[in-house]
Amino acid sequence: MIFHETTLKDAWLIELEPRGDQRGFFARTMCKEEFAQHGLLNDFVQQNTSFSAQKGTLRGLHYQMQPHGEAKLVRCLRGAIVDIIVDVRADSPTFLQHQQFELTDSNRSQLYVPPGYAHGFQTLSNDVEVSYLVSAAYCPQAERGLRYDDERLQIDWPVPVTVLSEKDAHWPLIDEATKPLY
Structure with a gap:
């Protein structure tokens, strides 16, 4: 794996290194030792999957408060997404800054989202x-x-939103949210 720092503190874009032959390829998507070398959490307790039928579907921006903060390792297995993360850690130099990443089934990149980040795609x-x-x-x-x-937040979503859950449509605005955010 090739680890690329992002503009946001503690978040990483991880590029797979496929090894191929006539059968296809093999690539490591997670390695406890390599994650530890980069200071990343490496003890994952569950794996989730989501399926979205329609282009423009938006999921997020979600996070969990401490002490239940969660790191995520996100990968698009079929199709393409724009993944957006927002730093909600008040003591962070990148507080309330966001960055977006295109994750696709063809680029096979994955995004490490540290605890204290809101995540959506x-x-x-x-x-x-x-x-x-x-x-x-x-x-x-x-x-x-x-x-x-x-x-x-000034997030520029790349396509019109076509599908959005009721919960995601009604999260509070930052100024209305209970402080602290994280």
């Missing part, structure tokens, strides 16, 4: 499947989110 094609490892179990009482259209 929008599908850029139909029939998209995303898989992600998570370092903490889901805790409904700790679940929080940011509104995808919060003007304070």
Whole structure:
């Protein structure tokens, strides 16, 4: 794996290094030792998958409050997404900054999202499947989110939003959210 620092503190884009022959290829997607060498959490407790049928579907922006903060390792297995993360750690030099990444079944890149980041993605094609490892179990009482259209974040989603859950449509704006965010 090739680890690329992002502009956001503690977040990494990870490029796979496929080894191929006439059968196809093999690539490591997670290695406890390599993650530890980069200071990343490497104890994942669950793996999730999502399927979105329609281009423009938006999921997020989600995170969990401490002590249930979760790291995620996100990869698009089918189709294409724009993945957006927002640093919600008040003591971070990149607080409330966001960055976006295109994850596709052809580039096979994956995104390491550290605890203290809101995470969401929008599908850029139909029939998209995303898989992600998570370092903490889901805790409904700790679940929080940011509104995808919060003007304070200035996120430029690449395509019109076609599908959005009721919950994601009604997360509070940052100024209305209970402080602290994380």
